[in-house]
Amino acid sequence: MKKGRAALSLFFLSCAAALLIGGCNNPKFIKKAEFHGTHLIVLTFAGPVDPEWGENSASFSVNEKPDPDILLEVRGVTLSPDRTRLTIELADPINQDQPHQVVARDILSQGKDLGTQSVTVARPYLGYLFSIFLGALLIQNFVFSKYLGLCVFFGTSQKKTTAVGMGITFTFVIVFASLMSWFFYQFILKPYRLDYLQIIVFIGLVSLTVQAVDTILRKINPALFKAFGVYLVLVIANCIVIAVPLILADNEYGVFESLMLALGAGLGFLLALFLMSSVRERLDLADVPVSYRGLPIAFIVAGLFALSFMGFSGMSIF
């Protein structure tokens, strides 16, 4: 009982401390800033602002966050009737991949000068991560729209069980290998200016991951190891597993972006293998012309899949 009371009072004390610390923060007058369409940035204020300040486009400057000295041209500013929402129209389309900085000079609200405030506008981060994931999984599926990893794709898509096993191993390996490559690229290769060696290092890291998985799986789960058989080693020869680290390095992705791309690529490969193996199991029973039996018809089926996956192309989410 006594212990419970002590814990309770400690809890209230920490709550009060958190409130005090929170209250010390300078309240932001600009509550929200977001992109609207291709040319607009919408700011939401905590209170009404004066029209003579808000409708003057000289009060605002907009720039992309990495280049603060290149100001974007503001075409016009409009204030909503309740004077709390303000729309900035830019002359050129906004590159939404970059966070933008909006500086509002000497904000006037009901005659009071609230000083200069700046705000960063960026796309919602979780949505951005999800769009990377879905992009790698469907829209730019590595097998069906980039034609990578075809050797393993055709080699292991004859039976559903091996296809799924291969897909899961592959996802496993690609996530580990990409995260490791990301770490090595960001913290070792780039600081020492050795990024020209990235291909060699990435190949080494991929084979290292595969070898480690091989060694550990052999001991821990011999049944699964037997089921994977030769495919585990085949992952080394897959082009997707080396393409993903190169894409990460090229785009300067962060750790979560890398994770999402690797996961999307791995699951996309799993999806492609599963679809293909389902069709090929049926094809064995179908009456295929002799000269098309086996690999040729498989290539035709893959082409049809690629055609249907083209339906996703050009889609953008968020």
Place this chain on the structure above:
Amino acid sequence: MDPLVIKLALGGLALLAAIGLFFGIGLALAAHKFAVEVNPKVEAVKEVLAGAQ
């Protein structure tokens, strides 16, 4: 040649060698720790059998 380029190349060599050594030792330790006991008779039988493949 520019000494900076030579320095970069040598640095790359040293770093790659270090990484290789580090992971090589790591893999060797892992292989040692996760070693699977193989029946020596299997090897002996395989040795005796004729096998081109």
